[in-house]
Amino acid sequence: MTLDKVKRGQKVEICRIPDDLVRAQAIRFGVCEGSVVTCLEKLPAGPVIISKGHQELAIGRGLACKIAVKEAS
Amino acid sequence: MKHCHNLAETMAIPGGKRSIVLAGNPNVGKSVFFNELTGRYVDVSNFPGTTVEIHRADFGRDILIDTPGVYGVSSFNDEERVARDIILHADTVINIVDAPHIERDLFLTLQVIDMGLPVVVALNMMDEVEESGMRIDVEKLAELLGVPVVPTVAVKKKGIAQLKEALNRASHGIADPWLEEKLNSLGREGISRGDALLVLEGDEEVARCHGLSPGTWREDIYLRRRRRANEIANTVVTAPGRGKKWNKLAAQWMTRPLTGIPVLLGFLYIMYLFIGVFVAQTVVGLTEEIIMQEIYGEFIVSLVGRFLAEGTFLAELLTGEFGVLTMAPIYLLGLLLPLVVGFYLALSVMEDSGYLPRLATLVDRSLNGLGLNGRAIIPVILGFGCVTMATITTRLLGSKRERIIATVLLGVTIPCSAQLGVIAGLIAPLGVGYLAIYLATILAVFVALGTILNRVLPGESTHLLIDLPPLRLPRLRNVLTKTYTKSLAFMKEAAPLFALAAVLITVLDYTGAMQWLQDVLSPLTVSWLGLPREATTAFIMGIMRRDFGAAGLYGLTLLPAQTLVGLVVITLFVPCIASIMVIIKERGWKDGTYIWTGSLVIAFLVGGLLARLL
Numbered sequence: 001m002t003l004d005k006v007k008r009g010q011k012v013e014i015c016r017i018p019d020d021l022v023r024a025q026a027i028r029f030g031v032c033e034g035s036v037v038t039c040l041e042k043l044p045a046g047p048v049i050i051s052k053g054h055q056e057l058a059i060g061r062g063l064a065c066k067i068a069v070k071e072a073s
Numbered sequence: 074m075k076h077c078h079n080l081a082e083t084m085a086i087p088g089g090k091r092s093i094v095l096a097g098n099p100n101v102g103k104s105v106f107f108n109e110l111t112g113r114y115v116d117v118s119n120f121p122g123t124t125v126e127i128h129r130a131d132f133g134r135d136i137l138i139d140t141p142g143v144y145g146v147s148s149f150n151d152e153e154r155v156a157r158d159i160i161l162h163a164d165t166v167i168n169i170v171d172a173p174h175i176e177r178d179l180f181l182t183l184q185v186i187d188m189g190l191p192v193v194v195a196l197n198m199m200d201e202v203e204e205s206g207m208r209i210d211v212e213k214l215a216e217l218l219g220v221p222v223v224p225t226v227a228v229k230k231k232g233i234a235q236l237k238e239a240l241n242r243a244s245h246g247i248a249d250p251w252l253e254e255k256l257n258s259l260g261r262e263g264i265s266r267g268d269a270l271l272v273l274e275g276d277e278e279v280a281r282c283h284g285l286s287p288g289t290w291r292e293d294i295y296l297r298r299r300r301r302a303n304e305i306a307n308t309v310v311t312a313p314g315r316g317k318k319w320n321k322l323a324a325q326w327m328t329r330p331l332t333g334i335p336v337l338l339g340f341l342y343i344m345y346l347f348i349g350v351f352v353a354q355t356v357v358g359l360t361e362e363i364i365m366q367e368i369y370g371e372f373i374v375s376l377v378g379r380f381l382a383e384g385t386f387l388a389e390l391l392t393g394e395f396g397v398l399t400m401a402p403i404y405l406l407g408l409l410l411p412l413v414v415g416f417y418l419a420l421s422v423m424e425d426s427g428y429l430p431r432l433a434t435l436v437d438r439s440l441n442g443l444g445l446n447g448r449a450i451i452p453v454i455l456g457f458g459c460v461t462m463a464t465i466t467t468r469l470l471g472s473k474r475e476r477i478i479a480t481v482l483l484g485v486t487i488p489c490s491a492q493l494g495v496i497a498g499l500i501a502p503l504g505v506g507y508l509a510i511y512l513a514t515i516l517a518v519f520v521a522l523g524t525i526l527n528r529v530l531p532g533e534s535t536h537l538l539i540d541l542p543p544l545r546l547p548r549l550r551n552v553l554t555k556t557y558t559k560s561l562a563f564m565k566e567a568a569p570l571f572a573l574a575a576v577l578i579t580v581l582d583y584t585g586a587m588q589w590l591q592d593v594l595s596p597l598t599v600s601w602l603g604l605p606r607e608a609t610t611a612f613i614m615g616i617m618r619r620d621f622g623a624a625g626l627y628g629l630t631l632l633p634a635q636t637l638v639g640l641v642v643i644t645l646f647v648p649c650i651a652s653i654m655v656i657i658k659e660r661g662w663k664d665g666t667y668i669w670t671g672s673l674v675i676a677f678l679v680g681g682l683l684a685r686l687l
Binding site (some may be wrong): 011021022023024025026027028029030032041043044045046047049052053054055056057058059060061062063 | 143144147149160173176177180181291292295296299302303312314316324325328329330430431433434435437438441446447536537538539540541543
């Protein structure tokens with residue numbers, strides 16, 4: 001599954017983030033492969049907003065559909 | 074020790090003074106600390122070779138230097154490069170950590186510790202931590218990091234004295250032991266630990282200046298550091314706490330389209346009332362017409378008139394219609410300064426409140442088709458105030474193609490606040506129908522231009538990936554300080570451009586070149602656009618200042634359709650001289666010339682087509 005398929009309120013684990021720079025930036029924001037995040041909001045055909053603790057990130061749809069995730073228990 | 078980028082030299086730090094550097098993520102309150110620690114005498118300068126502003130001030134016997142907010146030290150963009158160079162040369166680092174976001178912020182803290190610099194951590198916004206029910210074990214944090222940690226609430230001046238005291242105890246902290254072997258394998262002779270670490274992390278610039286090849290360890294080091302940051306955060310945060318309810322709700326309203334769009338429209342309307350009506354009309358009416366034109370203008374003309382006969386070239390150059398001592402200061406101080414101050418005030422409020430990133434999220438989808446991501450909304454919004462300033466902010470966009478697209482859209486389609494006032498005055502009597510045609514035409518050009526550039530320009534645009542900071546009420550003092558420093562920097566940049574423009578136009582006028590241009594352009598005006606010959610003057614004035622062009626149409630008797638065509642041409646027409654100068658400065662002569670001629674072609678093409686359709 002990719003991040004753009006996630007439903008609002010759903011918890012997922014990040015499996016793979018493409019692109020070295022994007023990955024490095026995400027790690028600095030606090031999100032890396034293996035992180036469990038919650039989908040806070042999904043704008044129609046637009047960005048996905050995820051949260052991890054108090055941290056919130058907005059991710060463009062084009063990037064979200066390249067981020068592999070799996071359902072977190 | 075070899076220094077490739079000698080900070081003491083580039084920043085002119087007096088010998089013997091230690092540099093104490095403030096470092097932290099964006100929006101953690103660094104500038105509040107800076108003001109609290111140093112008081113009034115702050116030196117703001119551009120970091121050599123960049124446009125990033127650096128604040129520094131005397132701090133006891135040392136010097137305190139502020140750095141741009143960054144999530145980590147590397148060279149992803151200009152601001153990071155500046156922060157990197159300053160941090161690498163710090164004698165002591167004060168790392169400001171946003172306590173509610175401790176997990177995110179510890180990445181930078183650990184990176185600075187890994188760099189081997191003496192650190193003190195200020196754990197800021199402890200009031201928010203307490204209010205939310207979150208709990209942080211400060212002593213444990215100090216123990217795990219191996220550096221002094223001082224809990225603070227900078228805006229309430231809490232913990233500042235303790236922080237000053239703790240500076241003497243700044244220590245190297247506990248670095249990741251795994252790094253030692255890697256650092257040693259690099260052969261660290263003549264290279265500082267900080268530089269060595271960045272080389273390992275693949276920083277090409279730092280590697281190049283030491284004659285080393287950039288390391289391939291970034292991913293490993295970053296992941297280890299992220300895990301360690303998370304572990305430390307998990308250990309010291311003993312209760313997670315909850316965000317404020319109103320805060321979450323408001324944040325939701327701002328990003329969901331159904332509520333976000335009305336919120337945006339309301340916001341734009343308030344901005345229009347403040348900048349477009351209050352500043353552009355009431356304040357400018359006072360500063361430009363009364364203070365600068367009547368009082369200053371008459372004074373300077375009569376003063377120069379005592380020494381120079383009227384009508385001579387020198388008199389024209391100094392105090393003529395476009396004089397260096399008349400037009401330049403009158404526009405700069407009377408018109409531009411109030412608009413710039415008003416705009417930076419609004420921008421600072423938006424920045425400090427956390428609204429901008431949410432707005433960027435809201436509009437991301439709409440901008441994707443134009444080859445931009447949501448962040449580009451910031452220059453576009455600014456453009457409605459002043460295209461010149463907005464062009465400067467295109468720097469924050471992620472790739473060169475995005476910067477080009479945004480600059481073109483700004484230069485061609487976005488009317489600035491001065492122009493908007495005149496346009497509104499001309500179009501209002503024509504009724505809603507004409508207004509709708511005007512708006513639709515400009516919007517169509519905006520979308521078409523963006524779409525075409527997106528197809529034509531090589532490369533790929535970056536995707537939106539931004540941190541959404543919590544919504545916070547902006548601090549008055551912080552907003553005022555920001556507005557002051559940014560306005561001052563803008564004026565310093567604009568003043569020489571204005572003087573130059575004054576000279577240029579006076580020469581054109583005096584030599585009769587202006588008249589010649591009017592003659593050359595008139596066939597285009599009359600036969601293609603169907604406007605009276607005199608409209609040419611308005612266009613030529615429009616090159617100098619966009620609202621002049623629109624104002625020039627006031628004096629003509631025009632049919633409604635002619636007015637509309639005239640306004641469309643004036644809007645799409647070349648940006649004012651100040652904007653062109655800034656575009657050339659930002660994008661270079663080649664792109665600048667393309668944009669300039671391109672906007673001329675588009676303006677007359679669209680205007681002519683519209684004249685035939687109506």
